[in-house]
Amino acid sequence: MTMFFYSVVLVLGASLFAQAIARFPxxxxxxxxxxxxxxxxxxxxxxxxxxxxxLVSRLTVDELISQTxxxxxxxxRLGINAYNWRSNCAHGWTLSGGPDWLxxxxxxxxxxxxxxxxxxxxxxxKAGQVTSTEGRALHNEIMTHYNGASQEATGLNCYSPVVNLxxxxxxxRAQETFGEDPYLxxxxxxxxxxxxxxxxxxxxxxxxxxxxxxxxHSGPDNIRNRFTANTTLHDLYDTYLAAxxxxxxxxxxxxxxxxxxxMRCEKEEDGAPDAANPFLLQTVLREQxxxxxxxxxxxxxxxxxxxxxxxxxxxxEQAAALCMNASTDLDLGDTTYIKYLPVALKDNLVHFSGSxxxxxxxxxxxxx
Numbered sequence: 001m002t003m004f005f006y007s008v009v010l011v012l013g014a015s016l017f018a019q020a021i022a023r024f025p026x027x028x029x030x031x032x033x034x035x036x037x038x039x040x041x042x043x044x045x046x047x048x049x050x051x052x053x054x055l056v057s058r059l060t061v062d063e064l065i066s067q068t069x070x071x072x073x074x075x076x077r078l079g080i081n082a083y084n085w086r087s088n089c090a091h092g093w094t095l096s097g098g099p100d101w102l103x104x105x106x107x108x109x110x111x112x113x114x115x116x117x118x119x120x121x122x123x124x125x126k127a128g129q130v131t132s133t134e135g136r137a138l139h140n141e142i143m144t145h146y147n148g149a150s151q152e153a154t155g156l157n158c159y160s161p162v163v164n165l166x167x168x169x170x171x172x173r174a175q176e177t178f179g180e181d182p183y184l185x186x187x188x189x190x191x192x193x194x195x196x197x198x199x200x201x202x203x204x205x206x207x208x209x210x211x212x213x214x215x216x217h218s219g220p221d222n223i224r225n226r227f228t229a230n231t232t233l234h235d236l237y238d239t240y241l242a243a244x245x246x247x248x249x250x251x252x253x254x255x256x257x258x259x260x261x262x263m264r265c266e267k268e269e270d271g272a273p274d275a276a277n278p279f280l281l282q283t284v285l286r287e288q289x290x291x292x293x294x295x296x297x298x299x300x301x302x303x304x305x306x307x308x309x310x311x312x313x314x315x316x317e318q319a320a321a322l323c324m325n326a327s328t329d330l331d332l333g334d335t336t337y338i339k340y341l342p343v344a345l346k347d348n349l350v351h352f353s354g355s356x357x358x359x360x361x362x363x364x365x366x367x368x
Contacts, residue, residue: 025143028150030079039078061345068330068337070297074149081148085297085330089158089196089207090176091115091127093135104141106134112162116178121191128195132207135196157208158196159257159297163189163243164217172221182239186246193251210255211247213299215280216240217259226309228262228271236265241284248289255295256285258328260302262310273310275302276322286327298323300333316340321349 031042040046041055058078059067066073070085088094091109109115109127118124135158142154162176163185178188189211199206216229216236231240247253258281264271268279275281275298286292306312306319313319320340323331331337344350 025140026148028081028083028143028148030081030148033079036079062342065338065341068324068341069335070330070332082150084150084152084155085157085332087153087155087158088160089131089135090160090162092131093138093158094153104138106138107131111175112178113166113175115192116184116188119184121187124188125191125195128192130195132196132199135207156205157210157255159210159212160196161189161192161209161211162213163211163247164213164215164259165240165243166218168218168220170220171218171224173224178243182242185243186250189243190246190251193247193253197252197254205254208254208295209247209251210257210295210297211244211251211253212257213259213261214244214256214274214285215259216263217261217274219261225260225305228264228310230264230271233266236263244285245289248285248291248294253294255297257297257299257332258302260299260305262312270312272322272326273302273306273312275299275328276306276312276319276326278326281327295330296328297330298328298332302333303328303331303336304334317343317347318349320344325349325351 029036029042031037036042039054039058041051041058043051046054055078056064059075063075066075072083072085074080074082091111091114093106094108107130109131115124115127136156139150139154139156142151143149161178162173164173164177165182165185166174166177166180178185193209193211196207196209197205216231217224219227219229244256248256258274258277260274262271262273263277263280267283268277272279281296285294285296303319303323304316306322307314307316313322316336317340320336321344324337324341324344341350
């Protein structure tokens, strides 16, 4: 009976936004006006990579830094509207747990730990598909209502799913995970990510998923933001990284979120916070997982906490530089990047190469 009800909810949820899906929203980039209409990034015949490269090449340093903030401001000279990166859809589209400000409601599924308890990846795939369909519809409505500027939880990305391995029941986010088994985490996680991202046209991503929190993130709730997890390489690769590797390779996740905590192992003896950890973000994620262009977004205030909570950096400026050098692209929840990256650039603390030389990174970090 429970499974029948769950299936009915899936069908009903898929139909809630049927009219909104058909609406063509005001785009986040105005490609009808000059001069941008003549630029390659507005040419739909080109590949997304070519268009993105052209767009980024036209931004000034100040504009680039402005786009590292989760409340990315408009760049009117290129017709780019403001974008709000904050969004979650762990078990359905959410904004503070209820209806949005225009009066719409959407389907809420069981918490992730409950979805995983079905052991049914096909059903979880359908839940992801309903969530992304409703998310797209809500995006269309909100972009039209706000003249092309996205609001919280109405963009084309969401910070889900949580694929952390649950080993400590004292961790306050246990209900957000898919459980304690690396294989189940991987299977259910990939199913949900595919449901979010894959649409009828493989050329486009329906909703960009962002698996989190990369990678060893569990432990007592009161210190979860500032503790350093100690792990062996075997445990790291055999258990903690398994689901994330599946998300990147099998699910082709577009984005990933490092944990607020730190990680120490034989290859990372200093216990760097995950958002400032080049071993995790460059060696493992970008090189070993084969995802050089994946987007990396910090957790709430993670960049600030590299200095304020972990005391891994000697200043906010150095915290910003360490995270950017480690390849964390987006600052979620605080203004450390937009405040301190200009200073870090002036002081030559930010490196522009594809990888950071270990000896240079070691010389930059605060001695512990």
